[in-house]
Amino acid sequence: MAERKLDRLLGIRTVGLREWKNGEIHYNRYEATPYKALDIFSENYKFKKTDKVVDFGCGRGRVAFYLHNRFHIPVTGIEANDKTFEEALENKEKYMMRAKHINAPIKFKFGLAQHYKIDKTENCFYFFNPFSVHIFRKVVKNILHSVEKHRRTVDLILYYPIREYKDFLEADTPFSVIDKIRVPDASNKKEKFLIYRLKEES
Numbered sequence: 428m429a430e431r432k433l434d435r436l437l438g439i440r441t442v443g444l445r446e447w448k449n450g451e452i453h454y455n456r457y458e459a460t461p462y463k464a465l466d467i468f469s470e471n472y473k474f475k476k477t478d479k480v481v482d483f484g485c486g487r488g489r490v491a492f493y494l495h496n497r498f499h500i501p502v503t504g505i506e507a508n509d510k511t512f513e514e515a516l517e518n519k520e521k522y523m524m525r526a527k528h529i530n531a532p533i534k535f536k537f538g539l540a541q542h543y544k545i546d547k548t549e550n551c552f553y554f555f556n557p558f559s560v561h562i563f564r565k566v567v568k569n570i571l572h573s574v575e576k577h578r579r580t581v582d583l584i585l586y587y588p589i590r591e592y593k594d595f596l597e598a599d600t601p602f603s604v605i606d607k608i609r610v611p612d613a614s615n616k617k618e619k620f621l622i623y624r625l626k627e628e629s
């Protein structure tokens with residue numbers, strides 16, 4: 428089914444691109460994770476009822492709405508582009524009319540991912556290439572800091588993982604890959620999810 432039709436089922440509008448103005452080099456443009464990729468991810472990744480997801484660079488909110496709707500778990504989206512953030516809020520208004528039966532919260536916060544204060548209960552962090560590895564390092568450092576203070580198992584979910592992210596995680600952090608989920612019939616081999624986990628020490 429086309430992306431627009433799937434958007435309609437959720438009552439949202441997330442199709443399209445938005446480039447940053449002023450030659451921004453660290454922040455990447457808006458583009459949503461394809462529904463086909465979200466479907467295959469959801470068939471393979473096992474969410475627990477207690478999981479709380481953060482989508483860093485959530486754009487118009489497709490991932491947040493999709494996961495909230497499918498798994499009824501709390502999701503927070505962080506977005507730094509003001510127009511895109513407004514669109515996420517408009518989407519939320521329409522989505523909520525269809526999702527009244529879901530008790531879990533869905534929230535959007537305007538701001539830079541690297542400034543977001545990670546809550547001690549958040550444990551699944553989603554990234555679809557939102558920014559340069561320079562910013563990614565800062566965000567991962569914040570996650571590690573939060574885990575040091577409040578010990579728990581955390582996952583990083585990378586869609587369309589780029590070499591710089593992988594090299595950094597593998598060389599400079601205690602995260603290790605626990606799963607690779609490929610999108611069937613993908614034309615590009617980057618169209619996959621890599622799941623990195625840091626397990627709470629027992």
Ligand SMILES: C[S@@+](CC[C@H](N)C(=O)[O-])C[C@H]1O[C@@H](n2cnc3c(N)ncnc32)[C@H](O)[C@@H]1O
Pocket residue numbers: 453454455456457458459460482483484485486487488489490505506507508511538539540541554555556557558562
């Ligand atoms: C490739 S899109 C991914 C959208 C969404 N996560 C999804 O998968 O459908 C990346 C988004 O990150 C946002 N972004 C870029 N740099 C950011 C930053 N430093 N803090 C927060 N959001 C940022 C962009 O504006 C864009 O909307």
